[in-house]
Amino acid sequence: xxxxxxxxxxxxxxxxxxxxxxxxxxxxxxxxxxxxxxxxxxxxxxxxxxxxxxxxxxxxxxxxxxxxxxxxxxxxxxxxxxxxxxxxxxxxxxxxxxxxxxxxxxxxxxxxxxxxxxxxxxxxxxxxxxxxxxxxxxxxxxxxxxxxxxxxxxxxxxxxxxxxxxxxxxxxxxxxxxxxxxxxxxxxxxxxxxxxxxxxxxxxxxxxxxxxxxxxxxxxxxxxxxxxxxxxxxxxxxxxxxxxxxxxxxxxxxxxxxxxxxxxxxxxxxxxxxxxxxxxxxxxxxxxxxxxxxxxxxxxxxxxxxxxxxxxxxxxxxxxxxxxxxxxxxxxxxxxxxxxxxxxxxxxxxxxxxxxxxxxxxxxxxxxxxxxxxxxxxxxxxxxxxxxxxxxxxxxxxxxxxxxxxxxxxxxxxxxxxxxxxxxxxxxxxxxxxxxxxxxxxxxxxxxxxxxxxxxxxxxxxxxxxxxxxxxxxxxxxxxxxxxxxxxxxxxxxxxxxxxxxxxxxxxxxxxxxxxxxxxxxxxxxxxxxxxxxxxxxxxxxxxxxxxxxxxxxxxxxxxxxxxxxxxxxxxxxxxxxxxxxxxxxxxxxxxxxxxxxxxxxxxxxxxxxxxxxxxxxxxxxxxxxxxxxxxxxxxxxx
Numbered sequence: 001x002x003x004x005x006x007x008x009x010x011x012x013x014x015x016x017x018x019x020x021x022x023x024x025x026x027x028x029x030x031x032x033x034x035x036x037x038x039x040x041x042x043x044x045x046x047x048x049x050x051x052x053x054x055x056x057x058x059x060x061x062x063x064x065x066x067x068x069x070x071x072x073x074x075x076x077x078x079x080x081x082x083x084x085x086x087x088x089x090x091x092x093x094x095x096x097x098x099x100x101x102x103x104x105x106x107x108x109x110x111x112x113x114x115x116x117x118x119x120x121x122x123x124x125x126x127x128x129x130x131x132x133x134x135x136x137x138x139x140x141x142x143x144x145x146x147x148x149x150x151x152x153x154x155x156x157x158x159x160x161x162x163x164x165x166x167x168x169x170x171x172x173x174x175x176x177x178x179x180x181x182x183x184x185x186x187x188x189x190x191x192x193x194x195x196x197x198x199x200x201x202x203x204x205x206x207x208x209x210x211x212x213x214x215x216x217x218x219x220x221x222x223x224x225x226x227x228x229x230x231x232x233x234x235x236x237x238x239x240x241x242x243x244x245x246x247x248x249x250x251x252x253x254x255x256x257x258x259x260x261x262x263x264x265x266x267x268x269x270x271x272x273x274x275x276x277x278x279x280x281x282x283x284x285x286x287x288x289x290x291x292x293x294x295x296x297x298x299x300x301x302x303x304x305x306x307x308x309x310x311x312x313x314x315x316x317x318x319x320x321x322x323x324x325x326x327x328x329x330x331x332x333x334x335x336x337x338x339x340x341x342x343x344x345x346x347x348x349x350x351x352x353x354x355x356x357x358x359x360x361x362x363x364x365x366x367x368x369x370x371x372x373x374x375x376x377x378x379x380x381x382x383x384x385x386x387x388x389x390x391x392x393x394x395x396x397x398x399x400x401x402x403x404x405x406x407x408x409x410x411x412x413x414x415x416x417x418x419x420x421x422x423x424x425x426x427x428x429x430x431x432x433x434x435x436x437x438x439x440x441x442x443x444x445x446x447x448x449x450x451x452x453x454x455x456x457x458x459x460x461x462x463x464x465x466x467x468x469x470x471x472x473x474x475x476x477x478x479x480x481x482x483x484x485x486x487x488x489x490x491x492x493x494x495x496x497x498x499x500x501x502x503x504x505x506x507x508x509x510x511x512x513x514x515x516x517x518x519x520x521x522x523x524x525x526x527x528x529x530x531x532x533x534x535x536x537x538x539x540x541x542x543x544x545x546x547x548x549x550x551x552x553x554x555x556x557x558x559x560x561x562x563x564x565x566x567x568x569x570x571x572x573x574x575x576x577x578x579x580x581x582x583x584x585x586x587x588x589x590x591x592x593x594x595x596x597x598x599x600x601x602x603x604x605x606x607x608x609x610x611x612x613x614x615x616x617x618x619x620x621x622x623x624x625x626x627x628x629x630x631x632x633x634x635x636x637x638x639x
Contacts, residue, residue, distance in 0.1 A: 004031035004060045007094065014056065017093035022591070026425040027053040033423055034396055035061035038069075038224055043394045043420045045230075045412070047402040049427025049618065050585045054398050055082065058226050059090045062196060063098055067223035070197045072204045074229030075527055076104060077504070079200045080149065082228075087198065101194035102147075103187050103219070105203045110136070110146040111166040112178040117259055118163045129160050136164060146183025156502060162252065168210065169249075169341045170256055175333045192220045201232055205240035208387040222393050229527070230397035231578055234414035237380045238552075245348045247370040250282050253341055257325065260334035271324050278321055281314040289366050297551040298352060298362035298373070315353070318346055351375060361555035378556050381416030400427075401581040405615050410574035429588050431618040436596045436632045438462065441624045443602040446542045452479050455541045455600045456486040461626050462537060462598050465633045468493035468515030469595075470537035473525055473583050475544050480521050483541075493517050498524065510534065526582040529589055536595035536633075538587045543601045543613065544579040545572055573609055577616045584617055594636045596629055 005028040006012055015021040030048050037044040038061055048054050062069045073079040083102045091098060115136065122130050132154060139151060148154060148161065166184070176182065191197045199219065207218040227233060254275050261271050288310040289301070301307060325339035352362060352373055359379070365372045377383065388395070402411045408422040440458040444451055463470050468491075474480040484497045494513050496506050498520040510518045511534050518524070525544070546553045557567035565571075580599075587595045597620075604610040614622075623629065 001064060004028070004035045004057075004064070007031075007060050007064075008056065013093045013095075014060075014090070018089065022053075024051075024053055024428050026428055027057045030054065030057040030398075030425050031060050034058050034226075034398075035065070037394065037396060037421075038062070038065045038067060041223075041394050043417070044396050045402060045408055045417065045420055045422035046396065046398045047408070047422070047424040048398060048400060049425060049429075050400050050588060051427045051429045051591070052400075052425055054228065054400075055086050056090060058228070058396065058398060059087060060094070062224075062226060063090060063094060063096050065224075066195075068195055068197075068220070070199060070204070070219060070222045070225045072199050072201050072225060072227050074201055074232050076108070076149075076200050076202075078229070078527065079104070079198055083198045087196075098196055099194045100196045100198070101187070101190040103191040103197055103199050103203065104147065105200075105206060106171070106184045107161070107165045107167065108148055109183040109187065110140055110143075110148060110164055111171075111184075112140065112181060113172065113176050114166060114170075115140065115164045118160075121259070132158070132160055133164075136160075143183075145187065162248075167252075169344070170252070170337055172333050172337060188218060197222070201227070201229070201236050202240075205233075205236050208384070209240040219391075221391065224394050224396065225391065226396040226398065228398055231399040231401045231411070231582070233384075233397075234380070234411070237384050237415070238376060241380050241383050242374050242376040243348055243351075244375070245345060245352075245373040247282060247286060247372070249345060250278070253338060253345065254279055254282075256334070257321070257338045257342075260332060260338050261328070264332040264335055265328045268324070268328060271328075274317070274320050274324060278314070278317045281310070281317045285310040285314050286366075286369065286371055289364065289371055293366050293368065295363060295365045295551055297554065298364055299355065301364050302352075302355075311353070315346075315349060318342065318349070322346060348373075348375075358559075361552055363551035376552050378552075378559050381414060385416040400585055401578045403616075404574045404577045404612065410571075410578070427588075427618055429591065429593075429618070431588065431620040434588055434594045435618070435620045436629065437617070437620050437622045438596050438598045438626075438629050439602075439605055439622065439624050440598065440600055440626075443600055446601055446603070452482040452541065453486060455479075455539075456483055456490075458600060459539050459598065460487075460490060462539065462596060462629055463491060463493070463517060465626075465630045466537035466596065467633075467637070468517050469533060469535055470517045470539060471524065471530075471535060471586055472517065472519045472539045473541070473586075474519070474521050475542045476547075477521055479541055480519055484519055487517070487519070491517065495519065525579060525586070528586055530586070531589045531593060535587065535589075536593070536636075537598070538584065538595065539598040539600070540580070540583050541600050543576050543599075543603055544583065545576045569609075573612060577613055580613055581616055588618075596632060598629075 002012065008014060008023065008028045008031055010023045015023065026048060030046060030052060033044060033046065034057065048057070062071065071082065073082055079102070087100060118133060122133055135153065136151065140146065143150060154160065179185065204219065210218065257275055258272065288307045322339065322342045325335060325342055329336040329339040355362070360375050360377055362375050365374060402408055403424060404410055406424060412420065443458065444454055459472065472483060474483060480498060488495055493515045494517070496510055496516060496518045498506065500506065503523055506518065507528060507530070510516045511530060556571070560567040560571065584597050587597055604613050
């Protein structure tokens, strides 16, 4: 058997199978380190700069190891790309008959029971949704896997998705009449039989958090887990080890209770009226929270009298619903399921009435017509390690952004990774010739109310020099909206704005449109790959520090201070550095790419901590002169 480095060499099977295969020394070294860690059953942290070729570097040792391995990716899109594009290429090149499986969360698979229930009440939905239901039924009869991504005409935002998929709360399990044909359990059986399973971080974290609540595990035992885009793990762990009660959960309970009642208990009088009362109480609670989108600590908002009144009203109505469901629960599995879910909602709501303990922060988030009540752990390393230890396997953590400078402490401390070897490989790209870092002079303090105006004024000559082909990345939606108004009529290039269309559609339009300019916030800072001339300019408005008024950050910072830790130096700064590295990493994606990174925030030069940011970026020329930017583009555009 060839070694990973030999497989990835110019004379190896991948070079013979793939046209224009590029041999990268960093990729070979990374693959060898991962192979050694898998053989020794040791965990490993790997930071590999953009362009290293991480995917092949972990796929090769994973496939030749002979071990059962779970690979977890950052998003479902990357998961599909890995499984349907990259994995088949490597497997065919190596000629290995490895059994593989793709596994996603249950909300990605059609639930036959909920499809049937939706069809019973097809007359109560719009004609568009009726047409979609008919299309879904035809597809369901032919599909082997039931993955909704096969339905190109069903958008991620479609309301129909929640009606035709199940959750852990409403799934009937083995009591379901469709259990033997269930797409979710079929996918899980395939994963159990496979040697290499591709999942995403959301599913893996959901699996770990379900064990915390006493539910059975979804993922099979493995010899090793490889985390791609591992920098996302701390934030996702916080999200999944939190408890959240949303208005959407109330609505689902009300809708499912109506369906179960009409099917199995229509003779019980008054239940529909009580459900209407609960829906009205839910609406009044949302109105009591105000009509804007915001995040606030629960102990601050609960002081308001109208919120207390609305909260007590919904608790009383929910108790009535629970009492009636209890009486009806023996009539069917669906009614029993609704009764159990109602009790779970009441128990979680009680914790917000009683207020928090010192290890958690409770906070409110409002979004449009909905709201979410979160109970978030202030520290997740212990929980993460406890749950992960149950897998009894070693872990490989890979990403382009795990270290601050050459220090991995921030990442390791968040996940409780002690005595884990960490290595770093630089990008093979020549940033000194391919890129220029432009720091515009004379920028005001980012807290000034007119700051976004100045950002756009400074960005315009750069956008003209690059002839469009630009990303403008903002740290807030407010700044994004302000910038959109300021820039639209001041450039002759097409402008795409986050929110106008789904992210994938917006990116596709950007790639296909010459000289386009795209404005985005956090979701465009990472996981976006635009190669070639379509993107040759990335403009960042501010250093991406967490908002100081964020309720989770405020609570975490207060606890750090109690423990003698500086929350800015030890948390806020390293988080911002890693986020900036992600944003800057959008620019150079190929050996032939070139471009300018423009960071508008003057603190990168004026504050002592600015050096930490600069030292963490790839080594490239720095200029404060717009003429250097214009000369850079002139030289590269003429080549």
